[in-house]
Amino acid sequence: xxxxxxxxxxxxxxxxxxxxxxxxxxxxxxxxxxxxxxxxxxxxxxxxxxxxxxxxxxxxxxxxxxxxxxxxxxxxxxxxxxxxxxxxxxxxxxxxxxxxxxxxxxxxxxxxxxxxxxxxxxxxxxxxxxxxxxxxxxxxxxxxxxxxxxxxxxxxxxxxxxxxxxxxxxxxxxxxxxxxxxxxxxxxxxxxxxxxxxxxxxxxxxxxxxxxxxxxxxxxxxxxxxxxxxxxxxxxxxxxxxxxxxxxxxxxxxxxxxxxxxxxxxxxxxxxxxxxxxxxxxxxxxxxxxxxxxxxxxxxxxxxxxxxxxxxxxxxxxxxxxxxxxxxxxxxx
Numbered sequence: 260x261x262x263x264x265x266x267x268x269x270x271x272x273x274x275x276x277x278x279x280x281x282x283x284x285x286x287x288x289x290x291x292x293x294x295x296x297x298x299x300x301x302x303x304x305x306x307x308x309x310x311x312x313x314x315x316x317x318x319x320x321x322x323x324x325x326x327x328x329x330x331x332x333x334x335x336x337x338x339x340x341x342x343x344x345x346x347x348x349x350x351x352x353x354x355x356x357x358x359x360x361x362x363x364x365x366x367x368x369x370x371x372x373x374x375x376x377x378x379x380x381x382x383x384x385x386x387x388x389x390x391x392x393x394x395x396x397x398x399x400x401x402x403x404x405x406x407x408x409x410x411x412x413x414x415x416x417x418x419x420x421x422x423x424x425x426x427x428x429x430x431x432x433x434x435x436x437x438x439x440x441x442x443x444x445x446x447x448x449x450x451x452x453x454x455x456x457x458x459x460x461x462x463x464x465x466x467x468x469x470x471x472x473x474x475x476x477x478x479x480x481x482x483x484x485x486x487x488x489x490x491x492x493x494x495x496x497x498x499x500x501x502x503x504x505x506x507x508x509x510x511x512x513x514x515x516x517x518x519x520x521x522x523x524x525x526x527x528x529x530x531x532x533x534x535x536x537x538x539x540x541x542x543x544x545x546x547x548x549x550x551x552x553x554x555x556x557x558x559x560x561x562x563x564x565x566x567x568x569x570x571x572x573x574x575x576x577x578x579x580x581x582x583x584x585x586x587x588x589x590x591x592x
Contacts, residue, residue: 260289263304267355268293270340270347271300288482292360299360301335304353308411308553309546310482312346313398315354318481319345321391321458322358328387332380333477335359361477363469368503371513372473378514380475381463381496382521385489388458389522393486400485403461403542404448410549421548427558433565437544440537440572447534451488454528459487464499490528493518494535498571506574508581515589523592529583533575540568 268275277295279302289304305315319337326336335358337345346356367373393399401408407415422434461483469477497514504510543564547557575582 263289263349263351263353263355264291264293264302266349267302267304267347267357268295270342270344271338271357272296273341293357300338300357301360302355302357304349304355306553307353308549310354312348312354314400314482315346315356317396317398317400318484320396321388321484322481324391325387330387331383332475333359333361334481335361335477335479361469361479363471363477366465366468366470366475368465368500368510371510374500374504374507374510374513375517376470376473376475377465377468377496377500378517379520380468380478381492381514382518384460384463384478385457385492385518386521388460388492389489391458393458400458400483400487402456402459402485402487403483403491404451404487404538406538406542406545409542410546412552413545413549417552418545418548421551426551429562429565433569436569437565440568441541444534444537444541447531448538451531451534451538454531455489455525456486457489458484459489459492460484461487461491461495463492463496465503488528488531488535490524490531491535491539493522493524494532495539497532498536498539501571501574502567506578508578508585511582512585515585519589522590524586524590526587526591529586529590532582532586533572533579536571536575537568540564540571544568 264279265275268277272295277293279291279293282290282292282301288306288310291302293300293302322334322336325334338357338359339345340347346354349355366377368377403409407413407418422437460478460481462480463478467478467480468475469479497511500511500514544561547561547564551557
């Protein structure tokens with residue numbers, strides 16, 4: 260690993276005397292904080308299964324676009340190599356890059372103010388990404404609705420094989436729930452595909468949000484940026500608020516109210532909230548199945564997401580009318 264780090268840094272600096280430290284993020288890629296000449300950067304050696312050259316170039320284009328907008332938060336721009344490239348192809352075949360280090364600590368979700376702050380950034384991000392001009396791009400990422408293509412080792416056959424014979428204990432009720440939902444969602448995709456689309460971050464979770472003085476100042480991790488259903492961003496963030504607040508309707512409303520300052524949505528989009536939340540959970544589960552086939556221990560993460568999937572679906576079924584009325588009140592322009 261050290262040889263990879265040395266090789267990567269030498270593409271950016273002629274003097275390669277640096278120090279590294281671990282990071283609390285970067286579960287998908289090999290990620291380190293690099294300090295060189297009293298300046299800090301984030302170093303990434305990308306997972307070869309989930310990141311390719313087109314994806315890195317796409318991420319660089321999007322983060323550069325965001326960095327040039329007058330936003331209330333910063334994003335990690337790619338640092339150009341000595342030869343002016345966005346990334347490096349290492350001698351072993353892996354891809355790597357250095358990006359700007361952003362100051363701050365992980366945002367917390369402890370009260371309504373925190374939820375409103377999250378809603379503000381989610382709404383602002385969705386609004387600005389809606390304005391991104393996608394014309395002329397050969398690669399636009401993979402939508403979460405295409406959940407059999409999010410990981411190259413987790414196509415439909417590979418996922419079916421895992422569900423039929425998982426490598427660790429999964430309760431039969433959970434497996435049956437998954438089987439029922441994957442069939443149900445498959446039948447609803449044509450409805451979802453009729454909704455408006457735009458760029459979606461897909462990972463606006465508190466682990467990827469940096470704050471200073473209780474205000475979010477940085478958004479990280481654009482690994483899963485892609486064109487997708489516009490309302491997917493809201494569905495993912497709304498699920499996260501409910502997850503982190505144990506289903507607090509007060510915090511949910513605080514999030515929605517702040518989000519609505521920047522974005523409105525149609526009734527047709529709002530009616531798909533539960534379906535989009537199901538798509539999101541299927542996408543994450545399939546990414547973990549791909550990681551399993553890549554040799555990673557996924558038991559804890561997979562079990563957590565599966566349990567969250569079941570709990571959230573039951574919660575949305577129970578509170579659906581209340582949530583729909585709240586969203587209509589705030590989001591339908």
